Amino acid sequence: MKNLIAINGSPRKNWNTAQLLQHAVQGAKDAGATAEIVNLYALNFKGCTSCFACKLKNRPHGTCAMKDDLSPVLEKIKAADAIIFGSPIYFMNLSAGMIAFIERLFFSNYIYSNEIPTVFPKKLPSAFIYTMNMTENHFEFFGMKERLGMYETFTEKILGVAPKVLRAFNTVQFKDYSRYESSIFDADEKFAYREKHFPDDCAAAYNIGRDLVSE
Numbered sequence: 001m002k003n004l005i006a007i008n009g010s011p012r013k014n015w016n017t018a019q020l021l022q023h024a025v026q027g028a029k030d031a032g033a034t035a036e037i038v039n040l041y042a043l044n045f046k047g048c049t050s051c052f053a054c055k056l057k058n059r060p061h062g063t064c065a066m067k068d069d070l071s072p073v074l075e076k077i078k079a080a081d082a083i084i085f086g087s088p089i090y091f092m093n094l095s096a097g098m099i100a101f102i103e104r105l106f107f108s109n110y111i112y113s114n115e116i117p118t119v120f121p122k123k124l125p126s127a128f129i130y131t132m133n134m135t136e137n138h139f140e141f142f143g144m145k146e147r148l149g150m151y152e153t154f155t156e157k158i159l160g161v162a163p164k165v166l167r168a169f170n171t172v173q174f175k176d177y178s179r180y181e182s183s184i185f186d187a188d189e190k191f192a193y194r195e196k197h198f199p200d201d202c203a204a205a206y207n208i209g210r211d212l213v214s215e
């Protein structure tokens with residue numbers, strides 16, 4: 001039986017990013033796989049501390065020497081059949097938690113070798129699911145495709161397969177916009193957009209989960 005691990009890079013366990021991951025997990029389960037969500041912000045861990053233990057010549061490569069809550073997750077990923085990186089966009093980038101996670105996963109499986117840079121034990125199908133306030137027009141205007149594309153390129157390099165990508169735009173951030181200083185947003189427009197588009201995003205996430213374990 002195949003296994004999918006969905007990484008939630010939002011501190012919120014039930015909002016936009018998590019909801020899309022829940023659909024992806026359901027898609028994987030309906031395709032006969034096991035699947036689970038790992039909430040990064042429930043774990044106590046740091047990003048890479050540049051110790052380079054993973055690159056020592058006299059030591060096996062591919063294992064991060066830092067020992068914390070992320071260690072068992074990194075081991076589990078080696079045994080998984082697919083992974084999804086789910087992240088909200090924070091200041092035009094992945095969330096800090098997701099970046100710290102990627103540093104640990106990718107750097108420990110990367111060596112500065114002229115031959116083959118990755119020591120990840122197999123090809124691992126993956127996907128990035130991004131959620132953000134921005135509209136699709138803003139995403140293009142600010143060059144976000146290229147910016148986030150860096151992570152997608154590293155993923156292909158380390159995990160051996162180009163990731164699938166889903167972008168959920170113009171997400172609803174608060175249940176009640178009137179409680180927050182938020183005059184740059186038109187709450188009615190936000191809720192109308194969500195009603196129209198979020199079900200399609202959920203369906204696309206479901207398909208990603210299903211397809212990742214079916215290929």
Ligand SMILES: Cc1cc2nc3c(=O)[nH]c(=O)nc-3n(C[C@H](O)[C@H](O)[C@H](O)COP(=O)(O)O)c2cc1C
Binds near residue numbers: 131133
């Ligand atoms: C610290 C912080 C920074 C953010 N920066 C951006 C940003 O640069 N661009 C954007 O489109 N949305 C930004 N957002 C909005 C979130 O990306 C958006 O609401 C996302 O869907 C939240 O995901 P969640 O509901 O799963 O937590 C930011 C939110 C926070 C909390």
